[in-house]
Amino acid sequence: MTTTTHLTTVIRHWPDLHDALGAPTIHHGFGIGLRGHLAALTDIADRALARAAERADSAPDAPGERPAPLRTTILDTMTDVETALVDCADQLAAEIQRTPMTRAPRDWPAADRARRNQLADQDANDPRRWKWTGKRTAPYAALWLYARITQAGGPFAPLTDRHRDTVASVARACAEKVERALDIAAQSRTLAVPCPGCGGAVDVHGGEGRAPLAHCTGCGRIWTEQGVAA
Template structure:
């Protein structure tokens, strides 16, 4: 069984791959965008998708028309991958914020003024170290998806630090967020097995199933007559 820890590791390990994939243009194929393109776009059904695409397109157009802009223009960008990265990062950071609010212990207090100087110095040194403990989740600064994934991974694996025990409710929430985020990452990179049934029917009236992912060549087949397609066209009938 795939565990929450595995999902979080998947996100951290493949985040750089997403950055690279975001700059890769989709290659059109037999189904307009190709079966691979179709599978990649199945997850892009958020209500604000059109508004986000339009805003990004306007920003890209302004950058391309700027004579001072550097680099190759226009820059190829896969908006579906960028959307995935934004959604995953927002979900993980929000989950880390909520988890930290529950389990992260407040920093040690500094010594009262009335303490002896030596004791006060030792206590203040401990308090500073506790406040600056790198294991603490910060509400400012580094709030990236891979960092949030690794921080959450440390919580579900019960790593030491300035934290109380992780309640079952928080562990369930992390599990749900991690599974959803890892699924998006895997689909965006085409490293997860997928199967979908198209709304459109084949000429014979049969349903069209699309299979792909895990690095395999996507294909579709008609459940009625048995016809099979790949991105290159019909391969069997």
């Protein structure tokens, strides 16, 4: 994917992260339930009992503290993404953003001074400029970086390859964090634990809101969060 695609992912799904802050935790996301389930493939019954106990503990009338309605994983993702994008914009602007035009000396003719000061004020207040105060949100930073990557006009020097590589790296990492938090990207992974039946590699597939499953590339055995499926 391109840098602009990653930045667009953050912009488009930022409202979804806000909505997810108060949503109940989804336990069928990639690598959440299945990671523990496949940690030791030979004791499925014991883990089933553990899951039953966990459900009992989470019942409304169960003793103990109730989980906070705010999903801390979503909040952590939003904090990390916003910090990364704003910091990236801060650093990039410090290197490519042109210093505003100075106002006219007091000894200039009145008409010339007024015209110069008008141009200086317009330059200083150009909405395309990145500001180190005020609006410093993740979507705004992503949009500003998008404009720089696409070479939109403004009081900026051209980006170097180093600048583009830096923005690309930050944008990719942020988009991945957003997709993982919302479980909207398909993912796959090969487990370190081999298949207990044939010793073959076990691949896990999940994401995009689907319950994850594991598949042995050797014997074809399939596991889900509930146990052996086939």
